[in-house]
Amino acid sequence: MKEAAIVMLAKRAKAASAKVAALDSKIKNLLLLKMAKALLSSEKKILEANRLDVIAAQKNNFAPAFIDRLTLTPKRLREMAKSLKAITRLSDPVGKKTAHWKTPAGLGVEKVRIPLGVIGMIYESRPDVTVDTAALCLKSGNTVILRGGSEAWHSNKILSDILRGVLKKNGVNPDIIQLMPPGHAAVKIILEQDKYIDLIIPRGGESLMKMVRGLSKIPVIRHDKGVCHIFVDRDADLKMAETICLNAKVQRPGTCNAMECLLVDQKIATQFLPSLLKKFKNFGVKVRRSSKDWGKEFLDLELALRVVPNIDAAMDHIQKYGSLHTESIITQNKKHAEKFLKNVLASVVMVNASTRLNDGFQLGLGSEVGISTTKLHAFGPMGLEELTTTKFVVRGQGQIRR
């Protein structure tokens, strides 16, 4: 795809954005339901396209976990359709008043949610993200430019064609959902289109993040790595602590909200650790006790362990080695819990819960486009509301500035 074609794609996205911003909730939900139906009735075509991607990935010796995330099955297609239906049940943020007041001069002031406009989403080779992101952007009144991992190209192409087909058939400009071709050159061009694109959301590895941060002229909300800690306090319920630590490391170790470093208060270390370490061993978890493993994101059955003198040392460690993602304390001591929740800086801070619960659905946001580690605009899981901004609506009766 040539530079001019990429710029044109961004221009078309911008041109389409006013229309999707003004779409009624009912119409958006109807489109989502029709998309769900269209995905299910196109099962054969989708699985055939996906097969091409999977075979290529296998040939190129991608890791099993990578291939698993890339692979579509009839069951996974049904889950995608279900997810679209679930999004129809979420409340539409567009047009909601977030605040209103009257000024002494009699101006009626409201803050009203509006879509961000055009969102560029750069993500891994996961076809389910293509459908989910397109649906969340549609529901929040945004136009989206999708750029999935190149290994999922055939899958993403057929999926986006199906979604665009539904838009077209129902008289809605299909350019509110556009798919970018693979290749880093195209990404570089897109990152310069600040006249047409309002926000870039990159998810992925460090090299992609670095490139996006270096080149983007468009505001970026990063979905960066998670170096998540659990601190087991001296006043913890040790059985609860063990259950949570196992869950946070073992249930799905390749995710950004998995525990990467366990901090244990020395007062209970000899009492707490032997049983946990045995269970970690049974699950095949490697435990690293060297200081050079602090701050590492393993994304695997592997974690760092440090015994600390007390809660203050644990908080110091987290401030130094954490990545602003998810931090949890296990304790029955209310003072310690509140101290940790108040003073630890992360998008989600927790007491007595697994870090794996930092997720839009688990935390009650309905669905999410990812977890922001950028403090600006949205910090933590980003749901529909976080895909909007607010404008001021002012109603006067002739007021002027004195």
Next chain:
Amino acid sequence: MKEAAIVMLAKRAKAASAKVAALDSKIKNLLLLKMAKALLSSEKKILEANRLDVIAAQKNNFAPAFIDRLTLTPKRLREMAKSLKAITRLSDPVGKKTAHWKTPAGLGVEKVRIPLGVIGMIYESRPDVTVDTAALCLKSGNTVILRGGSEAWHSNKILSDILRGVLKKNGVNPDIIQLMPPGHAAVKIILEQDKYIDLIIPRGGESLMKMVRGLSKIPVIRHDKGVCHIFVDRDADLKMAETICLNAKVQRPGTCNAMECLLVDQKIATQFLPSLLKKFKNFGVKVRRSSKDWGKEFLDLELALRVVPNIDAAMDHIQKYGSLHTESIITQNKKHAEKFLKNVLASVVMVNASTRLNDGFQLGLGSEVGISTTKLHAFGPMGLEELTTTKFVVRGQGQIRR
């Protein structure tokens, strides 16, 4: 100032940020009151330093309006002190819950306001902005790096020395307020310190904006130009329309919220315009009727005028030539008013009010660091709340991910 010294300045800002984030409201207010006192008791020193800047600016033939904004007087110092006192009366956003709910699994979820961290503020040669910005950042728990226009260097230096002196005397790390030296080279280095700085807020001319957008690795909230329109609808109260139009252009033409283009419905143009144009003439306002003046920011007693067929044409014009700043419709027709308020995209949309009222104080936010034309994070006047973000606080009883 050498590169290493600038980087060290940013590092010190970051190191100080946790402390200011945890400061109690009472202490912050006490510091602000002491700062107000210190400014008044240092009147002589401040005016002497300011005199150096003013003499240099006069020698360099800066415009009278520029020199006026640069000049400090005993009266203006009293206003600065008053503004500090006013900020003590604003409610402290830090620690406020913006939402809370319980998930089906029994997790208690809260969103809690926290400071952004370290804010870099780049602004014009206006010493009052130095004091106001430092105070708003302190009250919202943020560390600030100030970089005022180089023509105000002596004034800014003495003012920031006085503010820092109050911090030091009261046992607070003075590095929460730091002043950068003049020169573009230093700005370039600061824009790369994304490890230490969370947000850059630039205010100023187009060349500065372009440089900041091009070089910053830190998120930027722009306070860009205002190409503000007023549309006088066919159903307007024409007397009200005239009063508002005069106010929006004449009351302070050099500001970003002054009207730059007047759109008039052709149905009432011959009835409305003669009297207004006469009054404009009396005020020395030049009226430009060529299409090449659409979208221009005059910042002077000058404006573009276009007669349009109807409200739809007016909205089309604004979409094409507006700058997302402030847009106002004058009408008694409720349908037209709501159509305009709903569909026009700008940080502030108004009915029957002067664009000059887009201002944090006028709209009831208390005070402001400026008016954001970036849709992300804060769109419109930025008060104390907009200098914070939210984190999720989650309280569990042993919940894990299933």
